[in-house]
Amino acid sequence: MPRPADATTLTARDERREATLRGPGHEPRDDPLTGRTTIGQWLASPVGGPLLRGLLEQGGIDESSLAPALELPLQNLVEASRGRFTQEVVDQLVRGANDGELVVEDDPALSAQRFTGRTVVVTGAASGIGRATARRVLAEGGRVIAVDIAEGALAALVGAHAEGAVVPVVADITAAEGIDAIIAAAGGAVHGLANVAGITDGHRPLHETDDEVWGRVMSVNVDGPFRLMRALVPGMIEAGGGAIVNVASEASLRGSAAGTAYTVSKHAVVGLTRSAAFLYAPHGIRVNAVAPGPVATGIEGRFASEFSEARIGPFLRMIPPVADAETLAASITWMLSDDARNINGVVLPSDGGWSVQ
Ligand SMILES: NC(=O)c1ccc[n+]([C@@H]2O[C@H](COP(=O)([O-])OP(=O)(O)OC[C@H]3O[C@@H](n4cnc5c(N)ncnc54)[C@H](O)[C@@H]3O)[C@@H](O)[C@H]2O)c1
Structure with a gap:
């Protein structure tokens, strides 16, 4: 040691x-x-x-x-x-x-209580940005329906919080029964939804993308958020409002950030967001997206293609530094909260300025 x-x-x-x-x-x-x-x-x-x-x-x-x-x-x-x-x-x-002492420093950002009395569904809650978002909502008094396929890591999140504050749902957002399980676990009014779960495509170019990779990326990154929104929006209409934040990506804004399937899927997330933001604004439902730059999480970021590495790699070496998941959770919870009550249909780059390069 x-x-x-x-x-x-x-x-x-x-x-x-x-x-x-x-x-x-x-x-x-x-x-x-x-x-x-x-x-x-x-x-x-x-x-x-x-x-x-x-x-x-x-x-x-x-x-x-x-x-x-x-x-x-x-x-x-x-x-x-x-x-x-x-x-x-x-x-x-x-x-x-520290002379043998385990000094713990509190996060000063965690004194607000913007989610007291609210239920927020967070997908991808077992890791990275989803987990940080769930923790932030919990720290600010909310109840979280924490969704992920990774059972063990989800259990660890639940164990760390007060009884009943986190409702874990081990579910695949691409499966109809997964969506049903989420709605059943929420058991009533849902005030917020953070569609965070997502997967990458190994930065593959389209000529190296087989149907399996294409289908899986579209299914997790687009079909899942679509189906969950479809399931939750009627309840929000009935309740007179709600807030939805979809996690897009820098790949929603440009062609040089990822492979073809991921880039297309994250552009689709923008379409999903803007269409819903327009359609449901009169019902008090706000729908926004965050476009993260590089974030240190468990996500697979390696190149599976030499072709893409040669073309995209040099661009990725010029981008702003990596952010932590808590930084993204700050952007997401801001848009989920009433602090962003005048914000609807926005794709917010939370990327240290990559979007202006
Ligand atoms: N990390 C980055 O640099 C970065 C950059 C831009 C966008 N994003 C986006 O942020 C989101 C979160 O990514 P992260 O970096 O926190 O990754 P992560 O891999 O740490 O977390 C993603 C979580 O989603 C879960 N998940 C995957 N498929 C699922 C499914 N079918 N059903 C339920 N859960 C599922 C995984 O088990 C995992 O716990 C993704 O949408 C990703 O595309 C990440």
Whole structure:
């Protein structure tokens, strides 16, 4: 296990590296290093830097691979590293940097209570953006119908919250019985829907996309959200209102962000959003979409095609840094809440500015 390092034991190489990292936003901090401290700040810290580097070296991980993630909380590595960096390791680092104490830092954004008395259906709730959205709604007093196919991870979300606040539904949004199970679990008025579940296409170009990949991507990314909206909208009309947020993508806005099937599916999400926003506005139902840029989650982001990697890869190397799932949850819950009561039919890029490149 790594031990706290004395600043005086830093090598010249460490000092040079840390000087490089002291760009804007990566200054060493005086307050305790926690899981919410950014990776850049950990690396720039005379105590945290050597601890984190020691761990990277042990795992054979090149520090430069963290460059796009410097602005993310350290905690984020647990999900983004796909199992290589466990919660235990993060806790060990925090303890190592704080004389054995596991210092926990609250998220200051979580003091509002915008969802008290409301029920929100969140799909993809077992991981990434969906899980962060579910947690944010819960933290703000809401009841969440948490939908996912990943049973184990869904159970972990439920276990972490008060009895009854989360209703888990292990369901496939592409199956009619999955939609029925969601409606049954909600058991009455649904005020909000966050259609978050989605899958990627390995960035395949159309000439390398077989019917199976095409069908699966369309089914999860388009048919699922469509069917769930179709099932929930009548109840919202009856109740006199509701809010729906569909998760689109930067691939909804351009052709250079992903493969053909994913790009088409996310353009379709925009059509679904705008059509519904127009049709149901007189009934008090707002329908918006968020278009995330790169987000550190469990989603598969690898290229399955050399053809696409050669063409799309260079563009992806110029985009803004990766955001964390909580940042996207902030955008999504804003649009779900009454704070966005005047917002309807919008496709909001939440992408650090990629959409203006
Ligand atoms: N991560 C990014 O960089 C990024 C960028 C742009 C858009 N998005 C979009 O954000 C959304 C969430 O992605 P994420 O990055 O959090 O991914 P993620 O893989 O971490 O989470 C997606 C969740 O959806 C669930 N899911 C998949 N198919 C399902 C189905 N048929 N029924 C029910 N649940 C299902 C998965 O089990 C998983 O828990 C997706 O729509 C994705 O296209 C992500």
